[in-house]
Amino acid sequence: MAYIDAVRKQFETAVQETLDAGLNKDERFICSEQGVEIEVEYPRGSKRMKVLNFCANNYLGLSSHPEVVKAAHQGLDERGYGMSSVRFICGTQDVHNDLEKAAAKFLGKEDSILFASCFDANAAVFEVLFDENDVLINDRLIHASLIDGIRLCSAQRDSYKNADAGHLAKKLKMWQSRARNMCVVTDGVFSMDGILAPLDEICDVCDEYGAMLLVDDSHASGFIGKTGRGVHEHFGVMDRVDIITTTLGKALGGASGGLIAGPKAVVEMMRNRGRPYLFSNAVPPPIAFAALKVIELISQTTELRDKLEWNAKYFREKMEAAGFNLVPGETPIIPVMLGDAKLANDFAREMLMEGIYVIGFSHPVVPMGKARIRTQLSAGHDKEHIDKAVAAFIKVGKQLGVIS
Amino acid sequence: MSDDMREQIIEFIYDEYVEDDSMKIEDDTPLISSGLVDSFSMVSLKMFLEEEYSIQMTDEEASTEAFDTVKRIMALVQKKLDEQG
Numbered sequence: 292m293a294y295i296d297a298v299r300k301q302f303e304t305a306v307q308e309t310l311d312a313g314l315n316k317d318e319r320f321i322c323s324e325q326g327v328e329i330e331v332e333y334p335r336g337s338k339r340m341k342v343l344n345f346c347a348n349n350y351l352g353l354s355s356h357p358e359v360v361k362a363a364h365q366g367l368d369e370r371g372y373g374m375s376s377v378r379f380i381c382g383t384q385d386v387h388n389d390l391e392k393a394a395a396k397f398l399g400k401e402d403s404i405l406f407a408s409c410f411d412a413n414a415a416v417f418e419v420l421f422d423e424n425d426v427l428i429n430d431r432l433i434h435a436s437l438i439d440g441i442r443l444c445s446a447q448r449d450s451y452k453n454a455d456a457g458h459l460a461k462k463l464k465m466w467q468s469r470a471r472n473m474c475v476v477t478d479g480v481f482s483m484d485g486i487l488a489p490l491d492e493i494c495d496v497c498d499e500y501g502a503m504l505l506v507d508d509s510h511a512s513g514f515i516g517k518t519g520r521g522v523h524e525h526f527g528v529m530d531r532v533d534i535i536t537t538t539l540g541k542a543l544g545g546a547s548g549g550l551i552a553g554p555k556a557v558v559e560m561m562r563n564r565g566r567p568y569l570f571s572n573a574v575p576p577p578i579a580f581a582a583l584k585v586i587e588l589i590s591q592t593t594e595l596r597d598k599l600e601w602n603a604k605y606f607r608e609k610m611e612a613a614g615f616n617l618v619p620g621e622t623p624i625i626p627v628m629l630g631d632a633k634l635a636n637d638f639a640r641e642m643l644m645e646g647i648y649v650i651g652f653s654h655p656v657v658p659m660g661k662a663r664i665r666t667q668l669s670a671g672h673d674k675e676h677i678d679k680a681v682a683a684f685i686k687v688g689k690q691l692g693v694i695s
Numbered sequence: 696m697s698d699d700m701r702e703q704i705i706e707f708i709y710d711e712y713v714e715d716d717s718m719k720i721e722d723d724t725p726l727i728s729s730g731l732v733d734s735f736s737m738v739s740l741k742m743f744l745e746e747e748y749s750i751q752m753t754d755e756e757a758s759t760e761a762f763d764t765v766k767r768i769m770a771l772v773q774k775k776l777d778e779q780g
């Protein structure tokens with residue numbers, strides 16, 4: 292057992308180091324459904340607090356929407372709880388197929404394929420399509436799941452400065468004669484800053500040099516663009532983005548599931564060769580039913596994304612007027628810049644005491660000295676909720692000397 | 696070691712990687728291990744050195760360790776130049 296003891300010590304030391312550095316991820320316990328008004332127990336066993344949630348990816352407020360919950364119940368009642376199979380053995384129901392068709396139509400692509408998560412979709416996509424003859428050129432701030440997906444692929448790699456189409460053009464020029472296929476990889480919305488990738492400029496340089504484009508629109512699908520299709524709609528390049536990956540775990544119901552949407556051949560290749568697709572269980576029926584309902588709801592009306600847009604604009608205006616330093620942008624991800632890591636954590640804690648649930652982000656999640664509170668607006672917020680949050684920000688901001 | 700080479704390399708690193716203008720790069724500033732240079736685009740640095748100094752490096756030679764500081768990069772380039780005679 293000596294070996295086991297030594298290993299245990301090693302792991303325990305690692306845990307302690309994280310604690311000592313103040314970097315431990317401490318989870319708050321929510322004792323209600325996900326929504327704008329939630330009940331939080333923190334630490335576990337203490338008195339429950341009713342707070343307003345400003346840090347969920349529940350952009351359209353659909354996580355606990357009655358119609359969505361009802362559809363999930365219907366799925367549960369009619370098709371059961373789980374599939375106990377991967378898709379290609381006996382895990383595909385008609386509703387999986389319906390959902391893939393509906394998602395493809397919504398995103399403006401030929402076809403789509405469902406994964407257990409977008410993390411899995413991103414882990415699958417590169418390895419199937421590219422090899423050492425090709426090059427993947429990614430934005431330097433892409434999501435961890437895209438980075439891992441790229442690592443699983445034997446293609447050559449390069450990267451360009453965040454949201455910088457000029458720098459990307461230089462890279463494409465350099466690689467043009469050195470690779471068979473070039474594929475540019477970016478997030479549609481960068482979730483730490485809430486800024487958009489300039490897809491119009493990126494499409495132009497991709498066309499100029501003959502590169503493909505893959506966009507992860509996890510923080511955009513359902514609400515960015517006039518009818519909520521995503522960042523490609525916002526920039527008027529719906530048919531110039533080749534492949535879109537996205538999640539069902541944020542705006543589109545918030546449960547779980549991921550998608551790859553693109554040309555038919557790409558989707559077929561994923562179905563036959565995508566490892567996280569082939570070797571992982573099918574999405575359960577209640578989720579497939581509910582996700583289909585979500586797409587139906589947001590295809591009928593833009594009411595929710597319109598309200599979200601209004602909410603984000605209103606919050607930005609009020610916060611700027613109060614003197615806070617925000618990252619400028621047009622998404623419902625609105626970072627309040629504080630700089631110092633401890634200040635960001637203290638600020639978030641005081642906000643919770645005021646009944647507003649927000650989280651501080653600091654290094655290494657964001658660059659050193661750029662600590663912040665990242666707020667996320669939802670269509671579930673009403674004006675009064677936002678007014679309360681702004682009032683709390685002002686009170687705590689004055690208390691901690693952030694604003695005067 | 697030549698000051699020209701140092702200047703050229705540092706200038707390339709600024710253009711290619713640095714987004715924060717107040718950042719200062721010295722001979723010993725960790726580049727890759729600090730996250731300043733994105734390891735996915737180290738290949739740009741390799742290509743730049745190969746073209747600029749007319750040398751060829753294997754992937755083993757162009758390791759993350761060998762590229763981690765300006766000093767080490769200059770040592771590697773010098774070694775390749777010496778080998779070529």
Ligand SMILES: Cc1ncc(COP(=O)(O)O)c(C=O)c1O
Nearest residue numbers: 408409410434436509538540549
């Ligand atoms: C840009 C991006 N891609 C992928 C994911 C992963 O999505 P999922 O939760 O479906 O695995 C996330 C979620 O954090 C994300 O923000």
